[in-house]
Amino acid sequence: MIRTPSFSRRIPARRSFLFLGVLASFSLLAFDSLPLSCPPGQSESASPPPVPQKESSALSSTADAVLEDVSRITGLPIRAPVVKEIVNRRDIEKYLKENLYAEYSPRELRIQEAVLKAFGLVPREFDLEKFLIAFYTEQAAGFYDPRLKKMFMADWISPDLQKVVLAHELTHALQDQNFGLEKFLRAVREDDDATGARQAIIEGYATAAMMQYLIQPARLTDLPSLQPLIDQVVHQQMAEFPAFSSAPFFFRFEALFPYSQGMTFIEQGLSQGGWGKLNTLFASPPTTTKEIFEPEVYFEKKSPPKVTLTRPTVLDRNPGLSFLTENSLGELGYYALIGQFITEEEAKAVAPGWSGDRYVLYEGRTPGQYALVARSRWSSAETAQAFFRDVQTILRRRYSGLIVADGASNKSSDTDQFIASTGPTRVLLLRRNNDCSWAEGVPPESVDAVLAFLRSLRD
Numbered sequence: 446m447i448r449t450p451s452f453s454r455r456i457p458a459r460r461s462f463l464f465l466g467v468l469a470s471f472s473l474l475a476f477d478s479l480p481l482s483c484p485p486g487q488s489e490s491a492s493p494p495p496v497p498q499k500e501s502s503a504l505s506s507t508a509d510a511v512l513e514d515v516s517r518i519t520g521l522p523i524r525a526p527v528v529k530e531i532v533n534r535r536d537i538e539k540y541l542k543e544n545l546y547a548e549y550s551p552r553e554l555r556i557q558e559a560v561l562k563a564f565g566l567v568p569r570e571f572d573l574e575k576f577l578i579a580f581y582t583e584q585a586a587g588f589y590d591p592r593l594k595k596m597f598m599a600d601w602i603s604p605d606l607q608k609v610v611l612a613h614e615l616t617h618a619l620q621d622q623n624f625g626l627e628k629f630l631r632a633v634r635e636d637d638d639a640t641g642a643r644q645a646i647i648e649g650y651a652t653a654a655m656m657q658y659l660i661q662p663a664r665l666t667d668l669p670s671l672q673p674l675i676d677q678v679v680h681q682q683m684a685e686f687p688a689f690s691s692a693p694f695f696f697r698f699e700a701l702f703p704y705s706q707g708m709t710f711i712e713q714g715l716s717q718g719g720w721g722k723l724n725t726l727f728a729s730p731p732t733t734t735k736e737i738f739e740p741e742v743y744f745e746k747k748s749p750p751k752v753t754l755t756r757p758t759v760l761d762r763n764p765g766l767s768f769l770t771e772n773s774l775g776e777l778g779y780y781a782l783i784g785q786f787i788t789e790e791e792a793k794a795v796a797p798g799w800s801g802d803r804y805v806l807y808e809g810r811t812p813g814q815y816a817l818v819a820r821s822r823w824s825s826a827e828t829a830q831a832f833f834r835d836v837q838t839i840l841r842r843r844y845s846g847l848i849v850a851d852g853a854s855n856k857s858s859d860t861d862q863f864i865a866s867t868g869p870t871r872v873l874l875l876r877r878n879n880d881c882s883w884a885e886g887v888p889p890e891s892v893d894a895v896l897a898f899l900r901s902l903r904d
Contacts, residue, residue, distance in 0.1 A: 501531055504529075504531065504598060504604075504607065505529055507604070507607065507608060507611065508527070508529055508596060508598065508611050508615065509526075511608055511611040511612055511615055511658070512527060512611075512615045512618065512619075514612070514658055514661075515612055515615055515616045515619060515654050515658060516619055518654055518657050518658060518661070518720065519616065519619060519650075519654050519720050519723075519724075520720045520721055520724065521616075521619040521620065521622070521623050521724065522619075522622075522623070523619065523622070524622040524623065525622060527589075527594075527595075527596050527615065527618045528593075528594060528595045528596065529595070529596045529597075529598060530595055530596070530597055530598070531597075531598050531599075531600050532597050532598065532599060532600065533599075533600050533601065534582070534599075534601065536597075537582060537597070537599070538578065538582045540590075540597065541577075541578055541581055541582055542578060544590070544592070545574065545577065545578070547592070548592075554573060554574055556769060556770045557573060558571065558572075558573040559769055559770075559806065559808060559815065560770065560772075560806060561573065561695075562813065562815065563806055563815040563817045563885070563886075564782065564817070565786075565839070565843040566693060566695045566782070566785060567693065569812075569813040576688075576692075576696075579688045580688045580689060580692060580696065580700075583686050583687070583688050583689065586599050586602055586606065586610050587599045587602070587607070587610040587611070587614055588614055589614040589615065589617040589618045589621070591617065591621045591626040591627050592627060594618075594621070596611075596614060596615065596618060598610075598611070608658075609655060609658075609659065612654060612655040612658035612659070613651045613652060613654070613655040614651070616650065616651040616654040616655065617647065617651055620647060620650065620651070620727070623724075623727075624727040626647065629643060629647070629727060629730075630643055630644070630647075633732075635772075636732075636772070636773065637772045637773055637774070637775065637778070638732075638733050638734055638772075638773045638774070638775030638776075638777070638778070639732045639733065641699075641702070641703075641734045641737075641775060641777050642730065642731040642732060642733055642734050642736060642737055642775075643730050643731075644703045644707075645702060645703040645706060645707035645710060645731075645734065645737040646707065646710070646711075646726050646727070646730050646731065646737075647703070647707075648703035648704050648707045649703060649704065649706070649707020649708045649709070649710050649711040649737075650707070650711050650723065650726070652704050652707065652708045652711070653665060653708055653711040653712065653715065656671060656708075665712070665715060666712075666715050666716055666719075670709060670712055671708060671712070693785055694781065694784050694785040694789070695781040695782065695784070695785045698780070698781045698784060699777065699778075699781055702734070702737075702777055706737050706738055707737060709740070710731075710736075710737045710740045710743075711723065713740035713741075713744065714726065714740070714744075717744060731743045731748075732748060733748060733749075733775055733776065734775040734776050734777035734778075735748070735749070735775065735776040735799060736748060737777075738776055738777070738780075738796075738797065739797065749800040749801050749822070750801065751801060752773075752800075752801030752802055752803050752820060752821070752822050753803060754771070754803035754804065754805060754818070754819075754820045754902070756768065756771070756805050757805070757818055757884075757894070757895055757898045758894075758898075759891045759894035759895060759898065760805075760807055760816055760818070760887075760891065760895070763807075763816075763888060763891065765809055765810055765888070766807040766808065766809055766816050766888075767807060767808050768805070768806075768807055769806045769807055769808045769815075770805075770806050771803065771804065771805045771806065772803075772804060773801075773802050773803050773804070774802055774804065774819075775799070775802070776796055776797070776799040778802075779792075779795075779796050779799050779802065779821065779832075780792045780793075780796035780799075782839070783795055783796060783835055783839075786835075786838065786839040786842055786843070787835060787838055787839070791835065794831070795828065795831050795832055795835060797824075798823045798824040798825065798828030798829075798831075798832070799821065799822075799823065799824075800822040800823055800824050800879070801821070801822040802819065802820060802821040802822065803819070803820050804817060804818065804819040804820070805817070805818045805819075806818075807886075809886070814886065815885070815886050816870075816884070816885065816886035816887060816888075817884065817885045817886060818882075818883075818884045818895070818898075818899075819882065819883055819884075820880065820881075820882040820899075820902055821880070821881050821882070822879055822880050822881075823879050823880075823881065824879070825879060826878050826879055828879075829876050829878065829879050829880060829881045830861065830876060832876075832881050833861050833863075833874065833876040833881050836863075836874055836881065836883055837863055837874065840863075840865065840872055840874070840885075844865075844867045844872070846867065846868060847865045847866070847867060847872075848865055848866040849863070849864070849865045850864040850865060850866065861874075861875070861876040862874070862875050862876075863875075864892070864896070867885075869889075870885070870886045870887055870888060870889070871887045871888075871889060871892050872884065872885045872886075872887070873887060873892065873895055873896050873899060875896070875899045875900065877900070877903075880902065880903070882899045882902055883899075884899065
């Protein structure tokens with residue numbers, strides 16, 4: 446299938462980092478030592494000769510047989526034949542570009558790029574569109590497109606690997622025929638965190654079906670969790686994919702999250718009622734990525750309440766700023782944010798305390814100028830304080846000339862405050878009990894009003 450990172454709208458989607466359907470399960474195949482690279486003597490960019498008609502017919506028959514297998518495994522009926530097309534690398538790159546433009550308007554792409562830049566996750570000169578094409582094209586080994594209702598099969602990979610790819614991607618075809626994948630994802634298109642959770646259901650489910658296909662007649666539920674193996678294989682294989690391995694941590698983690706953490710979530714669901722029970726997830730899916738990280742939150746119905754954040758009047762009325770977007774990062778976004786600027790170990794320690802968030806983003810008149818207001822809630826005052834310290838670390842690493850204001854570190858038993866200058870604008874950071882809120886790119890004349898706004902946040 447396809448998706449790209451948002452903040453899950455985390456690379457575009459979140460609103461979806463992007464809603465492409467490029468296969469990431471390639472990273473799971475190394476345990477079988479199945480090469481994904483081109484055959485010796487053939488460059489990555491070269492187009493191989495067309496697949497002979499006999500081989501094309503055989504591949505189509507293989508796909509039909511695999512579809513029958515994954516239908517039997519998942520219990521999802523085949524409601525229509527799946528249209529198939531054999532493609533080369535150039536075809537895939539062309540398709541990805543066309544799909545990108547079909548799914549996202551230029552404004553939507555610009556907003557996604559702006560969010561990444563405002564949080565400091567990419568440099569100012571970063572071009573999201575070019576990055577995404579390179580990032581996903583090098584990984585594609587075949588994919589199902591729910592928009593075109595078609596299975597695209599790569600013409601350069603081995604027959605054994607084809608079966609594995611088909612097991613994953615044709616599960617998407619079954620999901621689409623039975624639940625409508627486009628409708629399923631678009632239902633929460635304006636909620637990045639919910640989009641990330643649904644993407645993890647889709648990809649984790651297909652990855653589990655693929656693994657069950659590989660190990661049959663053994664049962665997936667009889668094995669220990671496969672996430673450690675998946676993570677190990679991913680790290681071993683990434684050297685083969687330069688665009689992926691050189692990408693910021695945020696992109697890499699968000700791209701793999703639906704497969705790795707999604708698979709773990711699905712394993713938990715399988716243990717509670719098998720594939721039949723899993724199919725109810727499409728009627729009542731998780732609404733946050735926290736539920737994917739911690740399946741018991743979903744299955745025990747412990748989801749935290751939503752955090753609200755109104756738009757600050759003082760920024761709305763500023764003639765030099767225009768409102769751009771508002772959304773949530775979710776536990777996934779905060780994990781990736783901390784992991785990129787500090788360490789993944791720190792992300793593992795702090796991010797599970799996430800209990801809700803919201804952000805509002807404004808754009809200035811100068812290219813690359815943004816004003817960001819963010820609010821987050823944590824499971825305890827101690828975790829909120831840990832994140833408060835993390836945000837200070839992030840700000841110091843992002844702004845080399847950060848000047849802390851006198852008295853900016855005022856502390857009491859339940860409140861911490863941090864104010865600093867980044868040159869022409871200010872950053873404000875406030876912790877109160879379990880909440881941690883901050884603002885960046887604040888005009889100097891608006892500091893008092895924005896600080897009062899942050900202090901007023903409570904619900």
